[in-house]
Amino acid sequence: MPKIILIPTSHIARESLENVRKIITKEKPECIALELDLNRYYALKAEEKERSGFWGMIKSFGIFTSLIYWILKKFQGYFGGKTGVLPGSEMLKGVEIAEELKLPFAFIDQPVERTFFNIKKIPLSEKLSLFWLLIKAVFGLAYPFGKKVEIDLSKVPPKKLIEEAMKQFRKDLPGFYNVLVEERNAVMARNLKALAKKFDKIVCVIGAGHEKGLKKLLAQ
DSSP states (O other): OOOEEEEOOTTHHHHHHHHHHHHHHOOOEEEESSSSOOOHHHEEEEEEEEHHHHHHHHHHOOEEEEEEEEHHHHHHHHHHHHHHHOOOOOHHHHHHHHHHOOOOOOOOOOOHHHHHHHHTSOOOOHHHHHHHHHHHHTSOOOOTSSSSOOOOOOOOOOOHHHHHHHHHHHHHOOHHHHIIHHHHHHHHHHHHHHHTTSSSSSEEEGGGGGHHHHHHHHHH
């Protein structure tokens, strides 16, 4: 039976970079899968100019979807500056290691354009709720885990905290949870199962918030 090993990461944690190399080296997979699509990979590699990208997004997906994406990206960039790790570095590290070891690698996420298109369909009221939560978070009036928690940004948060955060996310913003988590989990699980027909051992680098749902789908 093919073996799929998930590496849950935090996109700005230095520990994620270390774990990716350590686990791939230890497990010696036949293929490395990554929570990326081709356009996101090129964007990470090229570090595209924010301004032109932002106005292009507004034309394609509307002001609210684009503004929310921009704010979330700024948040990640800010915290990434605190840890010295650019958001998404662990994904690029996975590709780098695959190339070093001459291993095939696969991007298993759905196209980012599809994700944005689905976000566009979320009711305006929920978009405003997310926008308001983000504004409150800037001023320390809202927390990602529903309560104030001290987190070491250089490490991947404990699974219990991640599960609490995902429950809170699902409760407060069900439309966003469906688009950003459940729909993408379904796509990634389907793509991993397809890879498992070709390779006996796969290591998959994913954001920690996807781990529990992916495990459940892969077990079906």
